[in-house]
Amino acid sequence: MLRYVLSRFVSLVVSLIVASIVIFVVIEIVPGDPAAFMLGVNARPDTVAALRAELGLDVSKVERYFAWITGMVQGDLGTSYTYRAPISEIVADRIWVSLPLAIYALLLSTLIAFPAGIYAASRRGSVGDMGVMGATQLGVAIPNFWFAMIMVGIFAIKLRWFSAGGFPGWDNGFWSGIKALTLPAIALALPQAAILARVMRSSLLDMLGEDFMRTARAKGLTRRQALWKHAVRNALIPVLTIIGLQFSFLLAGGIVIEQVFFLPGLGRLIFQSISARDLIVVESVVMLLVFLVIVVNFAVDLAYAVVDPRLRTKR
Structure with a gap:
């Protein structure tokens, strides 16, 4: 190990x-x-x-x-050409929008994808399976900014349940901040949930055809018990890879969604800095995002060792 x-x-x-x-x-x-x-x-x-x-x-x-x-x-990201302020201070203000948004979107994506993928795999070939796969195909095909505009039109303009954009700040209360991030998080989560559900279904179907599953059934386990005790855990290895990559995308790739909802996050900061030719901000923020992405992938690799005992004894 x-x-x-x-x-x-x-x-x-x-x-x-x-x-x-x-x-x-x-x-x-x-x-x-x-x-x-x-x-x-x-x-x-x-x-x-x-x-x-x-x-x-x-x-x-x-x-x-x-x-x-x-x-x-040394923790010094430099000084912005445009803002004439330490980049670390600018990032500290912006990351508390981008990071919660990425975590929120990943949580929603996982909560949607896991049940959908397991349900589809356990009922392969049924109407439910085809329905889930059809929905995921639609989720993969439609870009997240289109989801964002549709949700703004429905939930912000017509129903007025949420604001159309902006971020009130965490000083105004946790739930106020979460409410402002809900529509952007859903817009980011839906396409990722579609991808994750398809990967979960495919990986689980592979596990259901393995010899150890037939052995588990032969020992007296019901189909449901064998599914949850053996198949799901072994199917998580490729799913963890996708989750790590998705978090990386959600953290670094939310620039379009942040623009649609006028969120003062890191993605919007990069866009503004490129427009202003503030190269030191672009370099430092992109490097910081890359660092977070690589650290997340490192954590995913460690999670492999937890899920797959073979890696703990690998020499």
Whole structure:
């Protein structure tokens, strides 16, 4: 088990190093000068040069990379060109929108997908199975921003149960914040629930055809007991992979939903920073999201060892 954990940790560190290099290179090759963009087309060359020196853009890209990485390791994400404030403070304000939204959406996705996938697999070929698969096919085909606009039209404009957008802040109460995130979370969760339900059904059907299931039935277990005691647990390994990837997507890929609902989260921050050519914010926030994604996948790998005993004894 220790060897397995260490190997996963080494993989985590290597992934972070490679990701930091890729992010820095991709952001740096974007055309345009942030200093010139901030000052406008009529700015004097000496003024642009002075601002570049102030922003630390007058040194080589290698020096900037190592300065950026060193700062991130020490918890210093840099200073925003646009906001003229520490990026860590900006992120601290925004992450308390994006992170609860991702967790809320993942919880809804799991609560929808697990029962649907298990129900469909246990009734393979029935009308219920076909109904679940038809619904999941629809969920996969329809983009989440379309769900978002439909829900705004129904629940915000017509029924007036929820607000059409914005976030009141957690200072106004937990339930007020949850209510503001409900429609965005559902819009994010539905397509992911469709994917997860299909994976759950497929994995469970594979388990139901295994020899150990026939052995369990031969020992006297009912079909329901064998399903819940043996099949479901063994079917969770590929499902855990999808859950980890979905959390990564929900955390880093909610930019469209945050734009639709005017949520002040990390996704909207990245969009605004790209528009303002605030490259240091884009680099630092994307790297932070990548770090969270890799850590989540690391946790999923550890969860494999809990679900699959073979990994705990692997040498």
